Amino acid sequence: MIEESFIQTMGLTFKLAGITTIILLFIGIPLAYFLAYTKNRFKPAIEAIVSMPLVLPPSVLGFYMLVFFSPRDGFGQWLDEMFDLRLVFTFEGLVVASIIFSLPFMVHPLQSGFSALPRNLVDAALTLGKSKSNILFNVLLPNIRPALLTGIVISFAHTVGEFGVVLMMGGNIAGETRVASIAIYDEVEALNYSLANQYALTLFAISFCILLFVYMVNKRFLKAQL
Amino acid sequence: MTILNIQKELRGSDGAINLDINKELDHGKLTVLFGKSGAGKSTILKIIAGLVEPDGGEIVINGNTWYSKEKNINLPPQKRAVGFVFQDYALFPNMTVRQNLIYALESKTKIHKVDEVLELMELTKLSIQKPETLSGGQRQRVALARALVREPEILLLDEPLSALDFAMRAKLQDELSRVQKLLGITTILVSHDKSEVFKLAYKVIDLQMGKIVKSGTPMELFGGENISGKFKFSGEIVDISKSDIVYVVSVLVGQNIIKIVATEDETTTLNIGDNVIISSKAFNPIIVKS
Numbered sequence: 001m002i003e004e005s006f007i008q009t010m011g012l013t014f015k016l017a018g019i020t021t022i023i024l025l026f027i028g029i030p031l032a033y034f035l036a037y038t039k040n041r042f043k044p045a046i047e048a049i050v051s052m053p054l055v056l057p058p059s060v061l062g063f064y065m066l067v068f069f070s071p072r073d074g075f076g077q078w079l080d081e082m083f084d085l086r087l088v089f090t091f092e093g094l095v096v097a098s099i100i101f102s103l104p105f106m107v108h109p110l111q112s113g114f115s116a117l118p119r120n121l122v123d124a125a126l127t128l129g130k131s132k133s134n135i136l137f138n139v140l141l142p143n144i145r146p147a148l149l150t151g152i153v154i155s156f157a158h159t160v161g162e163f164g165v166v167l168m169m170g171g172n173i174a175g176e177t178r179v180a181s182i183a184i185y186d187e188v189e190a191l192n193y194s195l196a197n198q199y200a201l202t203l204f205a206i207s208f209c210i211l212l213f214v215y216m217v218n219k220r221f222l223k224a225q226l
Numbered sequence: 227m228t229i230l231n232i233q234k235e236l237r238g239s240d241g242a243i244n245l246d247i248n249k250e251l252d253h254g255k256l257t258v259l260f261g262k263s264g265a266g267k268s269t270i271l272k273i274i275a276g277l278v279e280p281d282g283g284e285i286v287i288n289g290n291t292w293y294s295k296e297k298n299i300n301l302p303p304q305k306r307a308v309g310f311v312f313q314d315y316a317l318f319p320n321m322t323v324r325q326n327l328i329y330a331l332e333s334k335t336k337i338h339k340v341d342e343v344l345e346l347m348e349l350t351k352l353s354i355q356k357p358e359t360l361s362g363g364q365r366q367r368v369a370l371a372r373a374l375v376r377e378p379e380i381l382l383l384d385e386p387l388s389a390l391d392f393a394m395r396a397k398l399q400d401e402l403s404r405v406q407k408l409l410g411i412t413t414i415l416v417s418h419d420k421s422e423v424f425k426l427a428y429k430v431i432d433l434q435m436g437k438i439v440k441s442g443t444p445m446e447l448f449g450g451e452n453i454s455g456k457f458k459f460s461g462e463i464v465d466i467s468k469s470d471i472v473y474v475v476s477v478l479v480g481q482n483i484i485k486i487v488a489t490e491d492e493t494t495t496l497n498i499g500d501n502v503i504i505s506s507k508a509f510n511p512i513i514v515k516s
Contacts, residue, residue: 120316126303127275127310128330128376138329142320 005174006183006198013179016091017159020098024106024155027099032110033136037122051108053101062168065097069169089171094179097169098159106155113147114140146218153214157207228253228380228412231283232273236436238264245269245280245436251429253288254410256403258423258444261433267416268313270433271382274414275310276303288379288412309373309381309411313388315365317357323368324353330375339375346405347371363394370402374409381406381413387422392481399425420448420460421480458505459484463498477504 035047053061069087071080079085087093117140125135141148163181170177172186180199187196228251236243245266251257259267272278274285276292279300285293292301318326327340344350347367357365366386373381383402387395403426406413417423423430424444432440432447440447448460461479466488468474473493475486486504488496496502 118314118316120312120314121318123272123275123277123303124310124312124316125318125329126277127306127308128372129304129332130329131304139318139320143318 003195006195008175009178009180009183009199010202012091012175012177013160013181016094016098016179017156019095020102020159021106021152021156023095023099024102025152028103028106028110028151028155029136029141032107032114033140035107035111036114051104054104058101058162058164059168061101062097062165065093065100065165065169069093069096088169089173089177091170091176094166094170094177097165098162101162101165102155102158105158106151109147109151109154110144113144117143149217150214153210157210160203161207227286227289229284229286230270230274232270232280232285233282234266234269234273234278234280236266236269240264243436247431247433247436247438248283249431249438249441251412251414254412255428256406256413256415256426258427258430259414259416259433260418260420260423260430260447262418265433266436267433268384271310271384271414271416274306274380274382275308276301276306290379307376307379309376309378311366311369311373311381311383311386313385315357315369317365317368317372319357322354322356323349323360323371326357326368326372327375330372332376339377343371343375346374346408347401362390363398366390366398367401370405374405374411379412381411383413383415385416385418388417388419395422402426423448458503460501460503463496463500463502466493466496466498477502479504 031050035043035050040046066088068074069076069079071077071086071088076087079087085092087096121139121143122135125139130138160179161181162179163185166177166179167182167185170179170182172178172182178186180203184196184199184203187193187199229249230251231248232245234245236245243264243266247270259270261267269278273280274287274292280293280295282295283293284291284296287306291297291299292306293299318329321329324340324344327343328334328337331337331339341350344353347370349364349367349371352360352364352368357368360368369386370383386402387398390398399422402415406426415422415426417426427444430441430444430447431438449458459477459479461477461484463475464478464483465476466473467476473488473490475488475493475496477484477486484504
């Protein structure tokens with residue numbers, strides 16, 4: 001038997017992952033493009049900041065975001081007064097936190113995809129009179145499809161699996177911020193093992209299927225390129 | 227009028243060299259930029275195309291100024307009507323042969339141009355194939371076709387044939403020569419292959435360490451003009467061996483090894499790897515049908 005709260009929680013989890021991934025795609029493509037081709041001397045610093053979520057404990061990130069976005073002072077207060085936007089313990093806050101936390105999972109594959117393309121492809125397109133944005137959409141992106149797919153899927157899967165940042169930023173409000181990973185923790189705390197297992201098994205199966213899909217499709221892509 | 231006046235400091239693997247050339251090119255002809263790798267040949271092409279900015283000078287192509295330090299003109303690569311063929315071809319892997327050519331068009335109204343060039347380069351049969359399915363020689367022809375489809379004012383070829391085997395190279399040299407003469411397009415070819423120079427060049431520019439050391443017709447540069455021979459070949463010594471009282475020098479000319487008898491005195495000045503000219507003055511060579 002599937003409970004209503006289970007469906008609500010899973011729905012919220014995928015809504016969060018979906019929105020996060022779409023926004024990350026729009027942030028990740030220009031950022032990765034910039035990092036792949038720039039000769040800017042601040043590039044290492046930008047790369048370090050983008051990669052921080054990989055090594056930082058999620059609770060550290062969650063803690064600072066909680067402080068930073070607190071509606072009681074500073075930036076959080078300004079957001080609250082100007083836009084009536086509250087990011088602490090809300091779904092919007094979870095989206096912002098997930099974007100920051102999953103940023104390297106989108107940027108890294110795209111950046112290595114761009115870097116692996118021969119530099120001459122861009123030069124050739126320039127001598128054919130094409131603008132930078134035309135080259136990005138017609139030459140570069142179509143030729144890094146495996147990297148795009150990897151970035152999208154890994155960002156999505158990583159957001160589904162996130163726990164620490166979500167707990168710190170969102171708390172555990174049913175229908176608003178309670179995602180699957182939090183729900184497992186919650187059900188275990190309540191000694192409700194069968195429901196916890198239901199969540200856990202679902203996440204397990206979905207994660208496996210997503211990764212299997214990526215590896216199978218990318219294998220075909222790579223074969224096609226040889 | 228086509229003038230190349232280029233100054234640029236290059237930092238290569240073996241230290242800095244100063245690229246400094248000033249040369250007027252023959253309109254509608256093929257000029258070869260000849261020289262060892264690292265002499266700055268490819269950089270000159272990239273500077274003409276606007277992919278690399280020079281430190282100073284002036285680039286005038288068919289009377290249009292593309293770059294002038296003095297007049298503060300520096301057209302972006304998109305505004306320069308060049309056809310650039312890269313050493314590794316740089317075909318777009320996501321597009322078919324035909325799509326590669328269509329992408330090169332300035333406007334889709336000139337689509338008939340694509341079919342014309344495909345026909346000219348004998349690529350019509352390959353038009354729906356992706357670059358990855360083509361051989362090296364076919365990719366080369368597609369790259370040339372893509373460069374021609376925009377009807378450029380100058381064609382820049384960066385060692386386009388160096389990755390191909392001997393037979394394919396010879397065939398494509400003929401093809402390149404035919405197309406270049408047919409279209410009468412001013413062309414610069416980068417090469418370090420003397421046989422290619424003789425086959426294709428109207429004029430040669432010999433570039434060493436960023437400077438023009440000699441320029442003229444291939445015969446003037448590499449013909450060994452101070453010998454009035456009946457026939458002459460240039461080649462490279464691959465072996466010197468003693469045979470009884472004489473020495474036998476083996477010289478690689480094109481694909482053939484030619485053995486020349488030499489005295490001990492003569493061999494003292496020759497080393498393996500030297501470029502030499504073999505010529506005959508007093509005796510007529512014998513010709514037989516092969």
